[in-house]
Amino acid sequence: MVTREEVMRAALGLAAAEGLGSLSVRRVAAAAGIPATTLRHRFPAQADLRSAVAAELARCPLDDLSIADERREPSERLYECLAQLLPRDAAAVEGWFELCRMSNSDTGGAQRSGAGSVRRWLTILAGHGHLRPHEVDAQVSAAFAVVNGLYLRAAIRPDLDAARATLRWFAERVVSPPR
Structure with a gap:
């Protein structure tokens, strides 16, 4: 069988x-x-x-990488983790669109799973003083707004370098030096 x-x-x-x-x-x-x-x-x-x-196709295993390594710049650690959410190829973009279509613009389980990882990463950075703990939920939403926008852009004009630059820009604005 x-x-x-x-x-x-x-x-x-x-x-x-x-x-x-x-x-x-x-x-x-x-x-x-x-x-x-x-x-x-x-x-x-x-x-x-x-x-x-x-x-x-849309699911991606998310690793914590070096998010807790305080010897590294917090924006770089966050960028590396968030970069795992970027579309790997055209099939991943197509899978993302299909999930959106099938679940009324909610990427369902794959995105909820990703949101848990992003929340964990931001909570770690908040614990290190790089963002306010009460900002974590809003930043999780913002991260997915950016990532979803990058998927839309990839469907129109794939440019992984531009997507990475946008994600790096976002990560630099989310975290700040320790307070």
Whole structure:
């Protein structure tokens, strides 16, 4: 029996090669080497399949990197962590758009998971005196406004260097020297 992970690998391969629009139950089933009826047991509707693939494309494991390393500039530490949220490639941008479309402009679980990491990073920096603790929630929202804007920009005109420069600018404005 083919596992869900094997089906997802096949679907992600198709999405990476041809975009999310290429995903159909029949094409993914063929790529996974299973009958379409078997795939429907794992994903009852094509929308379920596309949603799972889009979520995986938009999901990014977030590491705390050196956020707690007080020997480094706080804006640089924050920038490095936030840079993990930038789109890695066109498939990630497409996955982000698909999630927005499917969940009424809320990127759902992937973004909520990212928000927890951003909150943790900003809380660490607030504990080091680089921003006011009561500003953390507002800065989490601001970080996602910037990141979502960068995804929109990437869909129109991909420029990772410009996205990084914008994110660096944001990080420099969020943190301040210790008080």
